[in-house]
Amino acid sequence: MKLQGLGDMDNPFSYSVKVGNISANAVRVHLEANEAELKGLAKLWNVLNVRFLKADLQISRWKKDGVRIKGSVEGELSQACVVTLEPVLxxxxxxxxxxxxxxxxKLARLMLDGHGEMVVDPEGPDLPEPFTGDTIDAGALVTEFAAMAIEPYPRKPGIEFSGHVEDSGAEIIRPSPFAALKDWKKD
Structure with missing residues (x-):
């Protein structure tokens, strides 16, 4: 996870969870970004504005010393349309x-086959994420999953990008670099 461990300057939406206080029974946590955090997220994600971001999480112990965070993330933001630059929800x-x-x-080690190749199941679960210290930033996790859901090229409904013709350069005939030498004669 790329956002874990970043300071408040880099990740405006943070919620620290003390690993030592987590029990085997899942604890429900509701997170909701305040006005300052929403402005910080808009700047981080380079969008026009973030109207709301909230998450309902279940935090529980996993195996002996791991932690599982499971839940849902909801939000709403405005982006600039890539064609018209008008706001898109x-x-x-x-x-x-x-x-x-x-x-x-040991639970975070990569599995290797007999030839030293890494074994990855694309349909299987992700590998556990290692953490240092005694806290995990659940807000950074929410921020990361929300960021992955943002449309990279937003477009207003019904708007098409037309009128642009891609120039492949196939019609350009460039002279040979030796063409200037053809008129040069030896005396």
């Missing part, structure tokens, strides 16, 4: 699940 509705284990844990 984007809704976020994502399910998230992430497992954390202490740094150096």
């Amino acid at each position: 984007c809704k976020i509705n994502e399910q998230l699940e992430q497992v954390y284990v202490p740094e150096g844990s």
Whole structure:
């Protein structure tokens, strides 16, 4: 996870969870960004504005010393249309699940086949994310899953990008670099 461990300057939406206080029974946590956090997220994501961002999470112990965070993220933001630059509404509705284990844990090791190649199941669960110290930033996790749901090229409904012709350069005939030498004669 790229956003974990960043300071408040880099991630405006933060919620620290003390690993030592987590029990086997899931604890429900509701997170909602305040006005300052929404402005910070808009700047971080380079969007016009973030109207709201909230998450309902279940935080529980995983195996012996790991932590599982599971839940949903909802939000709404405005982006500039890539064609007209007018505001486009984007809704976020994502399910998230992430497992954390202490740094150096056997559970976070990559699986290798007999030839030293890494074995990855694209349909399988993600590997546990290592953490250092005694806290995990659940707000950074919510921020990351919300960011992945943002449309990279937003377009207003019914708007098409037309009138642009891509120049492939196929029609340009460039002279040979030796063409200037053809008129040069030896005396």
